[in-house]
Amino acid sequence: MTRSNDGNGSPPAPPKADWRGANLQNVNFAGVSLEGADMRASDLSGANFTSASLRYVDLRGAKLVGTTFQNASLYGAKLQGAEAYHADFRGCDMRHANLGGAYLEGAMLPPPTVSPGDLAESAALNHASEPGQKQKPQAEHSPGDLAEGKGVAARNEQGQGQKTHQRNGHRQGIS
Template sequence: MSPLFRVLPAALVALAIASPALAMSGPGDKEVVRRNTFGGACAKCELSGRNLRGAEFMGANFAGSALVGADMREARVLASNFAGADLSRVNLSDAEMVGANFAGANLAGARLRGGEAKGVVFAGANLANADLSDVEAMGANFAGANLTNARLKNAALNGVVLTGAEARGSDFSDTALNGANLTGGRFNRASFRDASLNAAVLSHGDFDGADFRDADLNHASLFGADLSQARGLQQDQLDEACGDKSTRLPPGLTVRSCRGPVRVMIRAPRIPAPPAIPAPPAPPVPVARR
């Protein structure tokens, strides 16, 4: 029997077997081919190193599971729970994740390049040294996440929550952060070069050594933010931003006082409904005897 079947609970195995694309060959084979659909519960399962490329996770529960170094490229993760799971060095490039929960998960060194993570919860997750370049993650929640030295270049992060995030040395260059909330985050030496921060909230954040060259800060809220050692800031970038007396800026730069932060409404993506149960076949029609 394949190792995968020994670790999956009955409900999850039954769903996997029902998939016509499942092909497990011999003992020790770690291959799980494309178009598998997983649902049900597999909490604390050991799936490290598995090939789950192109698999579909629909309403599945993998909380606390180990998927270290797993290949999940082009996977679809819809309304599934990976809270507290170990996904360090996992490859989720080009994956589609909608309404998924990765709260407190370990994604250190993970690759999510080119993926979709709309409305995904990464609160408290470890994404240190992760590659999220070109990712689309509108409305995602990174509150309290560790994004140290993470790469988020050219990403679409409009409306994301980065409150209290640890993002030292992270790369947000060419990234859309319109309406994002960076309140209280630590962005020391981070790069926001050519980033769009329209109506973003940077209040009480630490931006020591951060690079804001050619960044768009129109209507950004800078209340209590420490930008005193930020690099690349020009006065014309601050002319349409808002701050207060506690805003710290490089020498010679000023910001106008505003009553309160600009509020922007971002529509969160809709979480997909689980697949419908197939209807039973129609009963046979009796044939009349002559």
């Protein structure tokens, strides 16, 4: 019987991948499990993470230009300061992911499943689009507007889209 570090006889956890600062441009990671991998400041431009498991992956400061994450799990991922211009996040599980300070211009994002206040204040969401929507010029929102839910699409309990606006300190739903 192989002994583990925890003393309960269970196998030791596999080591986490450490690719900090690596050049991984155009690498195909489709369907691969990279849970907890450290990819801080890596260049993953053009990489393919379709259906990959990236739970708790650390992508802070990574370059993700044109990277595909379709149907991947980014649950709990750290994406602060990532350059994700034109990245494709459609179908991703992005619950508990931190996008603070991420640059998402032209990125394709999944429909929101969180309240507008849950979005990180400093996420640059101007010109990002949901699947099937044509991009059109729109007024940019300040980071404070995102935190307050001004003009940010949200889902209500019935799953219908609505926009929220701040007026006199109270949010009002507009169908």
